[in-house]
Amino acid sequence: MANNVLEVKGLSVAYGKVEAVSKISLSVGEGKIVTVIGPNGAGKTTTLSAIMGLLPSSGQVTFDGSIEQVPEVERMVVRGMNLVPEKRELFGSMSIEDNLLLGAFQRSRQGHRDHRETMEDVFALFPRLKERRQQAAGTMSGGERQMLAVGRALMAKPKLLMLDEPSLGLAPLIVREIFRIITELRQRGVSILLVEQNARAALQVADYAYVLENGGIKMQGEAEALRNDPRVIESYLGLASKHQDMLST
Amino acid sequence: MEALRIISDEHRSLAALLHAIRFMLKEAMAGRLTPDLKLFEAMVHYLDAYAEQRHHPKEDLLFGYLAERTTEGAAALATLGTQHAAAAERIATLQQALAGFVADPAQLPVFSAAFDHYADFYRGHMMLEEDTVLPLIRQHLTAEDWVAVNAAFVAEQHAKSGKTGHSEDFAGLFSRLVAAAPAPIGLGGGAFVPLP
Numbered sequence: 001m002a003n004n005v006l007e008v009k010g011l012s013v014a015y016g017k018v019e020a021v022s023k024i025s026l027s028v029g030e031g032k033i034v035t036v037i038g039p040n041g042a043g044k045t046t047t048l049s050a051i052m053g054l055l056p057s058s059g060q061v062t063f064d065g066s067i068e069q070v071p072e073v074e075r076m077v078v079r080g081m082n083l084v085p086e087k088r089e090l091f092g093s094m095s096i097e098d099n100l101l102l103g104a105f106q107r108s109r110q111g112h113r114d115h116r117e118t119m120e121d122v123f124a125l126f127p128r129l130k131e132r133r134q135q136a137a138g139t140m141s142g143g144e145r146q147m148l149a150v151g152r153a154l155m156a157k158p159k160l161l162m163l164d165e166p167s168l169g170l171a172p173l174i175v176r177e178i179f180r181i182i183t184e185l186r187q188r189g190v191s192i193l194l195v196e197q198n199a200r201a202a203l204q205v206a207d208y209a210y211v212l213e214n215g216g217i218k219m220q221g222e223a224e225a226l227r228n229d230p231r232v233i234e235s236y237l238g239l240a241s242k243h244q245d246m247l248s249t
Numbered sequence: 250m251e252a253l254r255i256i257s258d259e260h261r262s263l264a265a266l267l268h269a270i271r272f273m274l275k276e277a278m279a280g281r282l283t284p285d286l287k288l289f290e291a292m293v294h295y296l297d298a299y300a301e302q303r304h305h306p307k308e309d310l311l312f313g314y315l316a317e318r319t320t321e322g323a324a325a326l327a328t329l330g331t332q333h334a335a336a337a338e339r340i341a342t343l344q345q346a347l348a349g350f351v352a353d354p355a356q357l358p359v360f361s362a363a364f365d366h367y368a369d370f371y372r373g374h375m376m377l378e379e380d381t382v383l384p385l386i387r388q389h390l391t392a393e394d395w396v397a398v399n400a401a402f403v404a405e406q407h408a409k410s411g412k413t414g415h416s417e418d419f420a421g422l423f424s425r426l427v428a429a430a431p432a433p434i435g436l437g438g439g440a441f442v443p444l445p
Contacts, residue, residue: 128428128436141432171272171434172265177427180420204258224250227257228387 003030004062005160005191006051006081011059013043013050020046022215023059028160028193033186035194035202035223037236038212044195045086047212048162051193052076052083064159077106080159086168088149092138096129096148099137103155115155122151125181143174150181154190161185162193167201179205199236203227211236250395252311252402253383259304260375262423266292267368269426269434274361276431286351288429288441289360293340293347295426296367299419301336307405308378309333311386311398318389325381332374343367 006028013021021043028034036044050057053071061068063081090099100122104115123130126147132140137148146166153161163182167175175198183205186192196202203209206223211232219226226232270292276282312326346363349356390398409416429441 128438131438141437143427143432143436147436171268172261173269173427173430173434174436176262176265177424180424200257201261204254204261224254227254228250 005030007062009060013046013057024217026210028191031189032207033192034208035206036210036212037199042212043215048164082153082156082158083162084149084153086164088145090137095134097133100155103152107156122154126151160191164195167198251399255402263300269430272434297340301340305333314394315386322385
């Protein structure tokens with residue numbers, strides 16, 4: 001992949017003596033959506049956390065052309081990397097607008113004063129947030145919370161946005177909308193590293209994909225190739241019941 | 250294989266919409282949700298204008314290539330062809346049940362039963378396509394076939410993107426349906442307001 005915004009080489013993460021992620025390498029091209037799919041416990045969230053500097057790791061992370069020997073969260077945010085965590089981690093008692101403003105905190109500390117314009121960009125992407133801007137984040141539905149979490153990350157104007165299970169716990173209709181927005185972000189030039197258990201949805205929007213199992217990369221390739229790979233179909237896309245889950249309530 | 254991605258993508262949109270309608274009907278039948286009639290009408294309109302009128306012709310084009318390459322799956326293709334041809338009748342039945350419900354709220358069970366029938370049909374229809382026909386398409390279409398099919402699909406998407414003024418903006422409609430649908434299946438943005 002030419003012009004990689006992120007290159008990870010030999011990344012390992014251990015919880016005590018247990019190695020959760022073992023010597024994995026991956027890259028994200030500029031303006032691309034790259035997905036990491038795999039079952040529960042494969043090491044997907046651990047991988048994102050380590051890249052972001054939330055967990056100690058070994059290996060090499062190169063972001064936007066510079067090697068980060070020891071990734072550190074605040075510096076990564078300032079440099080243009082941001083993570084939307086699986087649990088959203090919003091401030092429930094604060095308003096939607098204030099949650100968004102917090103997303104621009106590091107950028108404001110660097111002297112940038114464009115947070116109002118950036119917020120309007122976020123509102124253009126998520127009109128629902130604008131309608132409810134003065135309401136407490138804790139009163140929002142699951143879909144709205146996910147949108148706020150993504151919007152807050154976008155307030156930092158990231159070059160690379162990492163999304164951890166953005167579809168988790170959301171109804172199919174909202175999942176469709178979230179993934180539509182993810183593709184729109186790509187059109188706006190944001191590179192995306194997407195971790196998902198919902199392999200079908202992830203492979204629909206991704207350009208390139210990695211399959212993570214037991215802490216190691218088991219397969220990788222163009223998303224289209226993986227979508228049509230019998231091993232991926234059998235293990236992650238399923239031959240039957242694809243729509244049964246959606247239509248069975 | 251962009252064509253397969255598009256078909257699969259559209260199936261997921263359709264399945265998500267069917268799921269949402271079924272959820273709302275279940276809640277309405279239980280007395281926990283006041284039905285938003287405009288939202289139901291807009292969702293059924295999407296099923297008609299997008300799924301039945303725009304999605305199926307693309308599949309017919311794709312399935313035609315398979316029929317030229319092999320006799321495998323011929324029975325499934327015949328079934329799907331018959332089902333596609335019955336689209337107008339199928340959606341008319343659903344629309345009629347919805348109109349009855351709009352005119353008389355007591356007709357909710359009739360609409361709900363008609364919708365269940367429609368959704369059950371669609372699940373079987375999509376499963377037949379995805380489990381039987383699409384794998385054969387992956388197996389039998391030639392590189393030249395894929396060039397032609399993908400080009401046709403991309404051209405259709407471009408021509409009917411809703412951004413050229415020559416077709417309805419279905420992506421925009423879908424977003425508005427998501428916004429108006431009640432939580433937890435939608436964003437709970439309140440009553441659906443049709444565009445003028």
